[in-house]
Amino acid sequence: MSDSSDLKKAGLKATLPRLKILSMMEEAKEPHMSAEGIYKSLLESGEEVGLATVYRVLTQFETAGLVIRHNFEGGRAVFELNQGHHHDHMVCVECGKVFEFFDPAIEARQRKIAEKSGFVMEEHSLYIYGTCEGMKKNGVCSKKAKTTGMA
Amino acid sequence: MSDSSDLKKAGLKATLPRLKILSMMEEAKEPHMSAEGIYKSLLESGEEVGLATVYRVLTQFETAGLVIRHNFEGGRAVFELNQGHHHDHMVCVECGKVFEFFDPAIEARQRKIAEKSGFVMEEHSLYIYGTCEGMKKNGVCSKKAKTTGMA
DNA sequence: TCCAAAATGAGAATAGTTATCGTTGGCCTG
DNA sequence: CAGGCCAACGATAACTATTCTCATTTTGGA
Incomplete structure (x- = not known):
């Protein structure tokens, strides 16, 4: 599980859903994931996180500079960790x-x-x-x- | 009203809705319009064209190379005439x-x-x-x- | 002009995302 | 380390942009 200090540094409370989403993105083999994809991956790992929360958290991560949102053709958005x-x-x-x-x-x-x-x-x-x-x-x-x- | 030969050349039947949409785009001062925007402009001009038709026609125009579709941030698509x-x-x-x-x-x-x-x-x-x-x-x-x- | 095929329009359906709202939990204070 | 405030959560309703369905109308060729 990812370090909660990463979130703190970004000005975000270290809540369980945020930690789960962040570490899932760090460990995923596919660096470009849709909100839906992240949600499903979490479910498969037995982690219960609401879909609305995934969207909300991803938007917060984007604002905080932790992830980057890409708007691909067809109105699909994918997210990737901001590697700097x-x-x-x-x-x-x-x-x-x-x-x-x-x-x-x-x-x-x-x-x-x-x-x-x-x-x-x-x-x-x-x-x-x-x-x-x-x-x-x-x-x-x-x-x-x-x-x-x-x- | 735009020339129907433009449509014929593009391999499209010269129907009334297509002509209306094409000429509206040619005359519009704003070259980048959303489907919704085109629909509303037509309504304001007293032209009755269904929203579904606007979407359909724009997609056909795109396939035919008459217009270009841009997917802007936030999942908004805008269209502009293909000026070559x-x-x-x-x-x-x-x-x-x-x-x-x-x-x-x-x-x-x-x-x-x-x-x-x-x-x-x-x-x-x-x-x-x-x-x-x-x-x-x-x-x-x-x-x-x-x-x-x-x- | 007549007809088959294609296109239209209205509205239902869909996909992706955001908003609502009662409940839960992080974390600051004491 | 407990108490409590307020932000965050989860479920679901709502929303936005777009596509699909299908009965009706139009187009373009014979």
């Missing part, structure tokens, strides 16, 4: 896999563009959507594609 | 205003990054969120804060 180092994402539209990358040149250009138009940049989001290597090689990716055969 | 020239967006988190920009260097880097990881890029989305000039100067932007004023 910013990065962007490549998402496979076939299997849903998420790859991370960081490009200093792009970062610099973005700052410059914002600056040039008198914009105070707070954050940015960059997603590259496409099909990952597995798709190219085998016609399918690691997970399952849409079973319909048609794209 | 790709560009990215800066969104003011205070007033909701949307600015467009295009940076060849960023585009090139993205292609390179995808390529390097064996990714076949289909599309990408880049949004810079921040506060626009009006905010810095006057403490408020053109519109009002709080109400996520997206058409």
Whole structure:
């Protein structure tokens, strides 16, 4: 179980649900999880946490800077622990896999563009959507594609 | 009213609702509109088009390449006419205003990054969120804060 | 003009998320 | 270490954006 001082430092009371959610995210193999996914994983581990609480806590974590929320296509939000180092994402539209990358040149250009138009940049989001290597090689990716055969 | 040949060329029957929606988007001063916003604008113009139809038609337009869908933060989707020239967006988190920009260097880097990881890029989305000039100067932007004023 | 196929409109249904509200529990005080 | 305040919790209702269903209407070709 995660240390309660992490929460305290973030200005949040160290409640049981918060600790459970935080440590579950730290231990999960998949770093990008939906609220629903976190909720279900907790249930499977025998941890009783309400779905509303998961949403509430994730929003608090986001505000506190502990996690980062990504709004993927289709209105799905996923969360990942804030590891301190910013990065962007490549998402496979076939299997849903998420790859991370960081490009200093792009970062610099973005700052410059914002600056040039008198914009105070707070954050940015960059997603590259496409099909990952597995798709190219085998016609399918690691997970399952849409079973319909048609794209 | 927009020309029905635009629709025909896109492989879509030239129905009344489609023509109305297309011409409304062409004439609107705000190029980034939500489905709801388009629906309401049509109502105000005395045009009777069902909300479901607006959603359906916008999705068809997107598939046909006539419009581009943007998934902004908070699960809000907005649409804009596809003017042919790709560009990215800066969104003011205070007033909701949307600015467009295009940076060849960023585009090139993205292609390179995808390529390097064996990714076949289909599309990408880049949004810079921040506060626009009006905010810095006057403490408020053109519109009002709080109400996520997206058409 | 006539007809089959496609599109529409109204409203029901769905998914994801947020709000409500009575109950529980963290943690500060003494 | 107990008492109590107030924030946090859980269950569920409500909400928002979008999609689905299906009876009715429209389109475009013969």
